[in-house]
Amino acid sequence: MKEIVIILAEIVNEIHDIIVDLLGFHMTDKELHFWIIGIIGMMTFLVVYFFFKLIEKLKWSITILSFIYTFTGMVVLVFAIELQQAITNRGNMEFADAVAGLWGFIVLFLIYAIIGLIIYGIKKFLDRNRS
Known part of the structure:
Protein backbone atom coordinates (compact mmCIF):
# COMPACT_ATOMS: atom_id res chain seq x y z
CA MET A 1 0.00 0.00 0.00
CA SER A 61 -34.59 3.06 -6.42
CA ILE A 62 -33.03 5.74 -4.24
CA THR A 63 -31.29 2.78 -2.60
CA ILE A 64 -28.88 2.63 -5.56
CA LEU A 65 -27.95 6.29 -5.14
CA SER A 66 -27.57 5.81 -1.39
CA PHE A 67 -25.29 2.81 -1.97
CA ILE A 68 -23.11 4.71 -4.45
CA TYR A 69 -22.79 7.70 -2.14
CA THR A 70 -22.00 5.51 0.87
CA PHE A 71 -19.55 3.33 -1.04
CA THR A 72 -17.69 6.43 -2.22
CA GLY A 73 -17.46 7.68 1.35
CA MET A 74 -16.26 4.27 2.51
CA VAL A 75 -13.48 4.26 -0.11
CA VAL A 76 -12.27 7.61 1.22
CA LEU A 77 -12.52 6.38 4.81
CA VAL A 78 -10.60 3.12 4.33
CA PHE A 79 -7.77 4.86 2.50
CA ALA A 80 -7.66 7.61 5.13
CA ILE A 81 -7.32 4.90 7.80
CA GLU A 82 -4.52 3.21 5.86
CA LEU A 83 -2.69 6.51 5.40
CA GLN A 84 -3.11 7.26 9.10
CA GLN A 85 -1.53 3.91 9.89
CA ALA A 86 1.44 4.72 7.68
CA ILE A 87 1.92 8.16 9.19
CA THR A 88 1.63 7.06 12.82
CA ASN A 89 3.26 3.62 12.40
CA ARG A 90 0.32 2.06 14.25
CA GLY A 91 -0.71 -0.96 12.26
CA ASN A 92 0.37 -1.88 8.76
CA MET A 93 -0.59 0.16 5.72
CA GLU A 94 -1.82 -2.47 3.29
CA PHE A 95 -4.03 -2.28 0.23
CA ALA A 96 -5.51 -5.65 1.22
CA ASP A 97 -6.82 -4.09 4.45
CA ALA A 98 -8.68 -1.43 2.46
CA VAL A 99 -10.14 -4.07 0.15
CA ALA A 100 -11.19 -6.23 3.11
CA GLY A 101 -12.95 -3.28 4.71
CA LEU A 102 -14.83 -2.48 1.50
CA TRP A 103 -15.81 -6.13 1.11
CA GLY A 104 -17.23 -6.00 4.64
CA PHE A 105 -19.49 -3.12 3.62
CA ILE A 106 -20.54 -4.84 0.39
CA VAL A 107 -21.37 -8.15 2.11
CA LEU A 108 -23.38 -6.46 4.87
CA PHE A 109 -25.17 -4.32 2.27
CA LEU A 110 -26.04 -7.45 0.27
CA ILE A 111 -27.48 -9.06 3.42
CA TYR A 112 -29.54 -5.88 3.96
CA ALA A 113 -30.70 -5.96 0.32
CA ILE A 114 -31.68 -9.63 0.50
CA ILE A 115 -33.67 -9.07 3.70
CA GLY A 116 -35.32 -6.05 2.06
CA LEU A 117 -36.23 -8.09 -1.02
CA ILE A 118 -37.69 -10.87 1.13
CA ILE A 119 -39.83 -8.39 3.07
CA TYR A 120 -40.88 -6.72 -0.20
CA GLY A 121 -41.80 -10.12 -1.68
CA ILE A 122 -43.83 -11.08 1.39
CA LYS A 123 -45.74 -7.77 1.28
CA LYS A 124 -46.48 -8.20 -2.44
CA PHE A 125 -47.64 -11.77 -1.84
CA LEU A 126 -49.92 -10.73 1.04
CA ASP A 127 -51.34 -7.78 -0.91
CA ARG A 128 -52.09 -10.01 -3.90
CA ASN A 129 -53.84 -12.60 -1.73
CA ARG A 130 -55.98 -9.94 0.00
CA SER A 131 -57.41 -8.71 -3.31
Missing part, protein backbone atom coordinates in the same frame (compact mmCIF):
# COMPACT_ATOMS: atom_id res chain seq x y z
CA LYS A 2 2.80 2.40 0.88
CA GLU A 3 4.37 1.72 -2.51
CA ILE A 4 1.10 2.59 -4.25
CA VAL A 5 0.91 5.92 -2.42
CA ILE A 6 4.53 6.67 -3.35
CA ILE A 7 3.86 5.86 -7.02
CA LEU A 8 0.75 8.06 -7.01
CA ALA A 9 2.73 10.88 -5.40
CA GLU A 10 5.40 10.54 -8.10
CA ILE A 11 2.72 10.71 -10.82
CA VAL A 12 1.24 13.84 -9.25
CA ASN A 13 4.73 15.39 -9.03
CA GLU A 14 5.35 14.61 -12.71
CA ILE A 15 2.03 16.20 -13.69
CA HIS A 16 2.96 19.23 -11.57
CA ASP A 17 6.31 19.53 -13.38
CA ILE A 18 4.60 19.26 -16.78
CA ILE A 19 2.14 22.00 -15.87
CA VAL A 20 4.85 24.30 -14.53
CA ASP A 21 7.75 23.56 -16.91
CA LEU A 22 6.23 22.62 -20.24
CA LEU A 23 3.08 24.72 -20.23
CA GLY A 24 4.79 27.69 -18.63
CA PHE A 25 2.21 28.18 -15.91
CA HIS A 26 3.92 29.63 -12.88
CA MET A 27 1.43 29.61 -10.04
CA THR A 28 1.65 29.38 -6.31
CA ASP A 29 0.83 26.04 -4.76
CA LYS A 30 -2.58 27.37 -3.69
CA GLU A 31 -3.39 28.67 -7.18
CA LEU A 32 -2.39 25.35 -8.71
CA HIS A 33 -4.56 23.47 -6.21
CA PHE A 34 -7.45 25.86 -6.92
CA TRP A 35 -7.41 25.14 -10.65
CA ILE A 36 -6.50 21.45 -10.66
CA ILE A 37 -8.92 20.40 -7.91
CA GLY A 38 -11.57 22.67 -9.40
CA ILE A 39 -11.22 21.07 -12.84
CA ILE A 40 -11.10 17.52 -11.44
CA GLY A 41 -14.14 18.28 -9.27
CA MET A 42 -16.16 19.64 -12.20
CA MET A 43 -15.24 16.67 -14.43
CA THR A 44 -16.24 14.30 -11.63
CA PHE A 45 -19.49 16.22 -11.08
CA LEU A 46 -20.41 15.97 -14.78
CA VAL A 47 -19.73 12.21 -14.88
CA VAL A 48 -21.69 11.64 -11.64
CA TYR A 49 -24.54 13.88 -12.85
CA PHE A 50 -24.79 11.94 -16.13
CA PHE A 51 -24.69 8.62 -14.27
CA PHE A 52 -27.37 9.67 -11.77
CA LYS A 53 -29.60 11.03 -14.55
CA LEU A 54 -29.30 7.64 -16.23
CA ILE A 55 -30.32 5.92 -12.99
CA GLU A 56 -33.27 8.32 -12.72
CA LYS A 57 -34.43 7.52 -16.27
CA LEU A 58 -34.23 3.80 -15.54
CA LYS A 59 -36.51 4.42 -12.51
CA TRP A 60 -34.11 2.72 -10.13
Whole structure:
Protein backbone atom coordinates (compact mmCIF):
# COMPACT_ATOMS: atom_id res chain seq x y z
CA MET A 1 0.00 0.00 0.00
CA LYS A 2 2.80 2.40 0.88
CA GLU A 3 4.37 1.72 -2.51
CA ILE A 4 1.10 2.59 -4.25
CA VAL A 5 0.91 5.92 -2.42
CA ILE A 6 4.53 6.67 -3.35
CA ILE A 7 3.86 5.86 -7.02
CA LEU A 8 0.75 8.06 -7.01
CA ALA A 9 2.73 10.88 -5.40
CA GLU A 10 5.40 10.54 -8.10
CA ILE A 11 2.72 10.71 -10.82
CA VAL A 12 1.24 13.84 -9.25
CA ASN A 13 4.73 15.39 -9.03
CA GLU A 14 5.35 14.61 -12.71
CA ILE A 15 2.03 16.20 -13.69
CA HIS A 16 2.96 19.23 -11.57
CA ASP A 17 6.31 19.53 -13.38
CA ILE A 18 4.60 19.26 -16.78
CA ILE A 19 2.14 22.00 -15.87
CA VAL A 20 4.85 24.30 -14.53
CA ASP A 21 7.75 23.56 -16.91
CA LEU A 22 6.23 22.62 -20.24
CA LEU A 23 3.08 24.72 -20.23
CA GLY A 24 4.79 27.69 -18.63
CA PHE A 25 2.21 28.18 -15.91
CA HIS A 26 3.92 29.63 -12.88
CA MET A 27 1.43 29.61 -10.04
CA THR A 28 1.65 29.38 -6.31
CA ASP A 29 0.83 26.04 -4.76
CA LYS A 30 -2.58 27.37 -3.69
CA GLU A 31 -3.39 28.67 -7.18
CA LEU A 32 -2.39 25.35 -8.71
CA HIS A 33 -4.56 23.47 -6.21
CA PHE A 34 -7.45 25.86 -6.92
CA TRP A 35 -7.41 25.14 -10.65
CA ILE A 36 -6.50 21.45 -10.66
CA ILE A 37 -8.92 20.40 -7.91
CA GLY A 38 -11.57 22.67 -9.40
CA ILE A 39 -11.22 21.07 -12.84
CA ILE A 40 -11.10 17.52 -11.44
CA GLY A 41 -14.14 18.28 -9.27
CA MET A 42 -16.16 19.64 -12.20
CA MET A 43 -15.24 16.67 -14.43
CA THR A 44 -16.24 14.30 -11.63
CA PHE A 45 -19.49 16.22 -11.08
CA LEU A 46 -20.41 15.97 -14.78
CA VAL A 47 -19.73 12.21 -14.88
CA VAL A 48 -21.69 11.64 -11.64
CA TYR A 49 -24.54 13.88 -12.85
CA PHE A 50 -24.79 11.94 -16.13
CA PHE A 51 -24.69 8.62 -14.27
CA PHE A 52 -27.37 9.67 -11.77
CA LYS A 53 -29.60 11.03 -14.55
CA LEU A 54 -29.30 7.64 -16.23
CA ILE A 55 -30.32 5.92 -12.99
CA GLU A 56 -33.27 8.32 -12.72
CA LYS A 57 -34.43 7.52 -16.27
CA LEU A 58 -34.23 3.80 -15.54
CA LYS A 59 -36.51 4.42 -12.51
CA TRP A 60 -34.11 2.72 -10.13
CA SER A 61 -34.59 3.06 -6.42
CA ILE A 62 -33.03 5.74 -4.24
CA THR A 63 -31.29 2.78 -2.60
CA ILE A 64 -28.88 2.63 -5.56
CA LEU A 65 -27.95 6.29 -5.14
CA SER A 66 -27.57 5.81 -1.39
CA PHE A 67 -25.29 2.81 -1.97
CA ILE A 68 -23.11 4.71 -4.45
CA TYR A 69 -22.79 7.70 -2.14
CA THR A 70 -22.00 5.51 0.87
CA PHE A 71 -19.55 3.33 -1.04
CA THR A 72 -17.69 6.43 -2.22
CA GLY A 73 -17.46 7.68 1.35
CA MET A 74 -16.26 4.27 2.51
CA VAL A 75 -13.48 4.26 -0.11
CA VAL A 76 -12.27 7.61 1.22
CA LEU A 77 -12.52 6.38 4.81
CA VAL A 78 -10.60 3.12 4.33
CA PHE A 79 -7.77 4.86 2.50
CA ALA A 80 -7.66 7.61 5.13
CA ILE A 81 -7.32 4.90 7.80
CA GLU A 82 -4.52 3.21 5.86
CA LEU A 83 -2.69 6.51 5.40
CA GLN A 84 -3.11 7.26 9.10
CA GLN A 85 -1.53 3.91 9.89
CA ALA A 86 1.44 4.72 7.68
CA ILE A 87 1.92 8.16 9.19
CA THR A 88 1.63 7.06 12.82
CA ASN A 89 3.26 3.62 12.40
CA ARG A 90 0.32 2.06 14.25
CA GLY A 91 -0.71 -0.96 12.26
CA ASN A 92 0.37 -1.88 8.76
CA MET A 93 -0.59 0.16 5.72
CA GLU A 94 -1.82 -2.47 3.29
CA PHE A 95 -4.03 -2.28 0.23
CA ALA A 96 -5.51 -5.65 1.22
CA ASP A 97 -6.82 -4.09 4.45
CA ALA A 98 -8.68 -1.43 2.46
CA VAL A 99 -10.14 -4.07 0.15
CA ALA A 100 -11.19 -6.23 3.11
CA GLY A 101 -12.95 -3.28 4.71
CA LEU A 102 -14.83 -2.48 1.50
CA TRP A 103 -15.81 -6.13 1.11
CA GLY A 104 -17.23 -6.00 4.64
CA PHE A 105 -19.49 -3.12 3.62
CA ILE A 106 -20.54 -4.84 0.39
CA VAL A 107 -21.37 -8.15 2.11
CA LEU A 108 -23.38 -6.46 4.87
CA PHE A 109 -25.17 -4.32 2.27
CA LEU A 110 -26.04 -7.45 0.27
CA ILE A 111 -27.48 -9.06 3.42
CA TYR A 112 -29.54 -5.88 3.96
CA ALA A 113 -30.70 -5.96 0.32
CA ILE A 114 -31.68 -9.63 0.50
CA ILE A 115 -33.67 -9.07 3.70
CA GLY A 116 -35.32 -6.05 2.06
CA LEU A 117 -36.23 -8.09 -1.02
CA ILE A 118 -37.69 -10.87 1.13
CA ILE A 119 -39.83 -8.39 3.07
CA TYR A 120 -40.88 -6.72 -0.20
CA GLY A 121 -41.80 -10.12 -1.68
CA ILE A 122 -43.83 -11.08 1.39
CA LYS A 123 -45.74 -7.77 1.28
CA LYS A 124 -46.48 -8.20 -2.44
CA PHE A 125 -47.64 -11.77 -1.84
CA LEU A 126 -49.92 -10.73 1.04
CA ASP A 127 -51.34 -7.78 -0.91
CA ARG A 128 -52.09 -10.01 -3.90
CA ASN A 129 -53.84 -12.60 -1.73
CA ARG A 130 -55.98 -9.94 0.00
CA SER A 131 -57.41 -8.71 -3.31
